[in-house]
Amino acid sequence: MKFVIATIKPFKLDEVRTALTEAGVSGMMVTEIKGFGAQSGHTEIYRGAEYAVNFVPKVKLEIAVPSAMVDQIVSIISDTARTGKIGDGKIFVLDLQAAMRVRTGDTNEDAL
Numbered sequence: 001m002k003f004v005i006a007t008i009k010p011f012k013l014d015e016v017r018t019a020l021t022e023a024g025v026s027g028m029m030v031t032e033i034k035g036f037g038a039q040s041g042h043t044e045i046y047r048g049a050e051y052a053v054n055f056v057p058k059v060k061l062e063i064a065v066p067s068a069m070v071d072q073i074v075s076i077i078s079d080t081a082r083t084g085k086i087g088d089g090k091i092f093v094l095d096l097q098a099a100m101r102v103r104t105g106d107t108n109e110d111a112l
Contacts, residue, residue: 004064005060005091005093013059
């Protein structure tokens with residue numbers, strides 16, 4: 001099993017979720033986050049005053065998948081979330097040692 005963590009632009013969330021659902025992903029966790037990377041924030045003008053925005057809004061997806069699906073899932077997220085502009089996000093893949101569905105006690109891939 002693998003644990004996929006992806007950060008994407010917020011307006012891409014529905015499109016990515018739809019593509020992942022069509023690929024057979026049965027669930028994911030979504031968190032609104034702020035961060036910065038290569039773009040190191042930007043400046044905005046509010047009521048005539050310029051100010052620095054050091055952290056950019058993002059959405060973090062956390063998805064547990066069978067190892068056999070990980071390449072497909074990474075490809076779907078990458079292709080769907082890409083705008084071609086700086087700040088499109090990152091994808092991390094980690095080994096997942098164990099999983100358990102609390103309600104039924106199912107473990108590992110049966111819990112996914």
